[in-house]
Amino acid sequence: MPTTRTATGKTSGWRFKTWRRTRLEWLGWLALVALTVLCWRVMTAGTIWSFVEDAPRQAADLFGRMLPPRWDYANSLWRPLWDTINMATLGTAIAIVVATSLAFLAARNTTPSMLVLRPLALFVIVASRSVNALVWGLLLVAVLGPGVLAGIIAIALRSIGFIGKLLYEAIEEIDEMQVEAIRATGASPAQVITYGIVPQILPAFATISVFRWDINIRESTVLGLVGAGGLGLALETSLNTLAWPQVSVILLMILATVVFSEWLTAKVRKGIL
Amino acid sequence: MIESPLVRWAALLGIASYLALAFATIDVNWTRVSEGVVRAARLFESFISPNFTSRWSDIQQGTIESLTMTVTATVAGVLLAVPIGLGAARNLAPWWVYGICRGVIAASRALQDIIVAIFFVAMFGFGPFAGFLTLTVSTIGFLSKLLADDIEEIDPGQVEAIRATGAGFWQVIDFAVASQVIPRLIGLTAYKVDINFRESSVIGIVGAGGIGATLNTALDRYEFDTAGAILLIIIGIVMACEYGAGAIRKRFA
Amino acid sequence: MLRIQALTKTYKNGEAALKGVSLGVEAGEIIGLIGPSGAGKSTLIRCVNRLIEPSSGRVQLGEVELTGLSGGALRRERRRIGMIFQEYALIERLTVMENVLAGRLGYTGFWNSWFRRFAAQDVQRAIALLERVGLIDHIDKRADALSGGQRQRVGIARALIQQPELLLVDEPTASLDPKTSRSVMRLLTELCIENRLAAIVNIHDVVLAQAFLPRIVGLNAGIVVYDGPASGLTAEVLTSIYGEEDWTRTAAGEGGSDDGEPLVIARMEAEQ
Structure with missing residues (x-):
């Protein structure tokens, strides 16, 4: 919460947050970013990036193969x-x-x-x-x-x-x-x-x-x-x-x-x- | 409950015949089921004596994959869900932005996570990257819809x-809108971390990495003691997440 | 100093809230706008700062024609007009100080307002105003922790820190008890006189209006039916404003929300 600085009883200035709190908040955000980056690196350690780069082509290929749908197959789906x-x-x-x-x-x-x-x-x-x-x-x-x-x-x-x-x-x-x-x-x-x-x-x-x-x-x-x-x-x-x-x-x-x-x-x- | 006796009897008859028909069409392999009783006993036994050690490196890797997927997907999901949610609020966005954002939300919610995962695995290959994308899409669908609905209900005064x-517009967003919706957004995000972890234990079944893949393998090999250990880990982490989410909600209410 | 000419407003649902209102307010003049619920009082003052888009007519503040402006130019002119609301419209989860400083948003860049870095003289002025309205001890309290009367004082401080030339006041006392109502009205009129501020005050309570506001404008069904000194509010005049049976009861002064439904619709229209 913000604090007032009071000098001799009269409010003379105002600061939105104390320095301590501002610093703590920045540290919190920094920790969150660090955690995310760490998780990202661990998670993608085994990722083969050439597959990822190839994804748009794969997607196009996939949708190409899905279309047109085999409509008559719907008849064997009732069961x-x-x-x-x-x-x-x-x-x-x-x-x-x-x-x-x-x-x-x-x-x-x-x-x-x-x-x-x-x-x-x-x-x-x-x-x-x-x-x-x-x-x-x-x-x-x-x-x-x-x-x-x-x-x-x-x-x-x-x-x-x-x-x-x-x-x-x-x-x-x-x-x-x-x-x-x-x-x-x-x-x-x-x-x-x-x-x-x-x-x-x-x-x-x-x-x-x-x-x-x-x-x-x-x-x-x-x-x-x-x-x-x-x-x-x-x-x-x-x-x-x-x-x-x-x-x-x-x-x-x-x-x-x-x-x-x-x-x-x-x-x-x-x-x- | 229903006034006319004729309608009441017709309804009861309808329900009864549906149930009869439904039960009649269940194909049950009774010999397989009777074997199942033995397996169920083994499964239960292995829950009481879970085996963490013999597949420990698999379990460890699966857990780490699930946790890292959950964190990265939630962060990415929130970063994308906030602008989409703003755009999907009727009282903030022009009609064409509203239309696009609501369309994105509807699309990301249309299919179950596991079906989305199948496609991402087909496109990006096996592994947690596909899982990360799946959970990101699911987070967008969940958070941006609820955020947009929240914004539409804020105090217009x-x-x-x-x-x-x-x-200016962004100052209005900061002072009048954000201050009203952020506490609930934080609570929903904490809740979604919990859901994302649970989902990460499932989408591994179709190859999207995480502890679900480990569990699937263990069950395929009938290694019930390892499966029991994995389930205990899942339940433990889910409970920890639930507890953490509750604490965060209380803190920011 | 404020000129309203032939102003009309017809809502999308076809309801005509204003049917050609003309009104002039001189610098430092305080007027009370009275009339029954649905007479168009809230619509009228919101058409002045264009929170509601008028359908036709002109609004001039000093030399500037407000009705033609848009975007940044409109926002610059809004800084000259302070507004006070019936339900206070404070940002409930922010502190008293942040609420008061919100009045300086029009003079503060986005990133400075995001990090709550307001100019030193703004902060000094906010402190002085909070001292003037008697809330300096509550400076870091959240707005939702205050009583109704205290909230309205914060609302007044937020409007005054804009250093406006004109105040638009929408039912300032309708959510307050009779005693608090009088003290808020007194504070409001004192501050207007101290700062030579012009003000338009929407008010249900005829007795309260007569006690504090020298000039009264009566509105009925979107038309000005009276414009004169408070002393001229005879029973006959009140009947023309409020109708045959209604006015004595309205004069007793229980407030509700003014033209509720159309206002919500208009707000949504204005947001687009």
């Missing part, structure tokens, strides 16, 4: 598209079921055990969130073998943390008065949850689920790259066989799917709110 | 007051 949508939808559905129970265990005001179940539920949520869906996909393909099933579970595992976290935060923010009112009628714990808590979190629940479904559509289009089926698998196959005109058709299909799901979720969200 | 003093 992968169906698989992609199923991975996203079923994965989201499984995640919703698991995450909802986890959220009730993790929320401070509904957990049956503060000491054991709550930390456990929180740990599951954090672990699920830290690992990308594609990494989950890698692991599950290694375990279960390639296919849609690995994709569904990968999507579900990643989504559990996401939905669980947002949902338990929503539960912790509910209005306790309504819960007390239900409890005062002599309702059982299950009735307290269904009448006092569920109506309050239902809108948040719906928004979170739809939002995650949208993200999952995006992720399931590329999950196939690690062997988990769907459009990504078709992309992987076409890339490996250098069938570039097919690649462009698949990319357009992916783009269309993503745009459609964004449009649909925006529509549904408007309906909820 | 402050802008008006600075313009009324006879200040």
